[in-house]
Amino acid sequence: MTNPTAAMLVIGDEILSGRTRDTNTHYIAHELTQRGIRLMEARVVADETADIVAAVNALRARWDHVFTSGGIGPTHDDITADAIAAAFGVPITHRADAMALLGAHYDRAGLPFNDARQRMARIPDGATLIDNPVSTAPGFTIGNVHVMAGVPNIFQAMLAGVLPTLTGGAPLLSQSLRVLRGEGEIAGPFGALAADFPDLSMGSYPFTINGAFGTNLVIRGTDASRLDAAMQRLLALFG
């Protein structure tokens, strides 16, 4: 397939310790699929500069887009912006446009624009700001890396600003059939069908219901007529 590719990088000790459940990966997976961008890989790394740098550099070299979540707030454990600057080998400074945005925001709120809050205006050289309509502190895009907040509603708002700027691909379509038979029973003919449609991706996902086995069979691809043809064959086998 020629659809653009992407990777997701979640940054944060709180995910790895089990304290917080990551929801951003599932959210972006769905959003990207709808736009014809294929999410190929996801990673979670700790709040460690070397780990963030290594992951960003591996992912941006391999995939068309990299999306990160987490670590861009005002506290000492928010090290993502510095790590991204290190990954790209560029300086990072308190940038004037981000300082102006944040200064005006705290002025309106009657809160001091202290050192910690100014920290959120530190942006790697050459980056473009990503709008944060929820709490002002911006994300940024540098090269093919889009750096966003970890708080889910802010992540989602930032992503809504980024996605329209990206070139999508043919929509990734899927059709599925739920059959009340175990995988072991349908695997042979289902595998043969998959071999007949090498341009489509076919997966089977088992479940149990009332103690009996069932399987969801899913066909994915970009050509609707090919999906229809495969679905007709699938219905003839198991419908």
Place this chain on the structure above:
Amino acid sequence: MTNPTAAMLVIGDEILSGRTRDTNTHYIAHELTQRGIRLMEARVVADETADIVAAVNALRARWDHVFTSGGIGPTHDDITADAIAAAFGVPITHRADAMALLGAHYDRAGLPFNDARQRMARIPDGATLIDNPVSTAPGFTIGNVHVMAGVPNIFQAMLAGVLPTLTGGAPLLSQSLRVLRGEGEIAGPFGALAADFPDLSMGSYPFTINGAFGTNLVIRGTDASRLDAAMQRLLALFG
């Protein structure tokens, strides 16, 4: 810290397409933390042999344990066992002990032990079987890699069999304080406190409630008396 380390590798197109939400990473994060094993990294890769091999080899070289979920069923898209064998450079065969387990299981169920079902007895040479009390088809451990099913209740049952065989570390403790102030307000003193306790990990996690900002401050470590000391200081600052 000298606690053992671990990585999680989730294998499956269905996670990356957004069709299925991965719950195994959050589950294992919690289980490992309780046993003093530090989850340091998590990845999700597609059902592609080269990607699985590369991820397994990177993770098993770096961390003490690697846990995988997904891709060990009977269908054509279940390629994890073969990919693990390729990663370790060992042959994979229908192994006698796994064939016996599965043969007896399908015999009891009155179902044919067909080619697809026999596929689940393919185990890399040198691996030890992991018991599957839910649906019999075993997982396996080879070297420091523990290969388990993706279906959450089977993953959890397999993990329950594996964890007691691993050497844990001092329990990873945490204490937290919920304060009704924004991160930008507490970041300065909280960062200074963190610098005074380099043996502990301190994180801050913002939230909003009724339109106001709040922050959960979390202290993590293995020495209960140090956590208590840090918590006293934290309460004096923000309690």
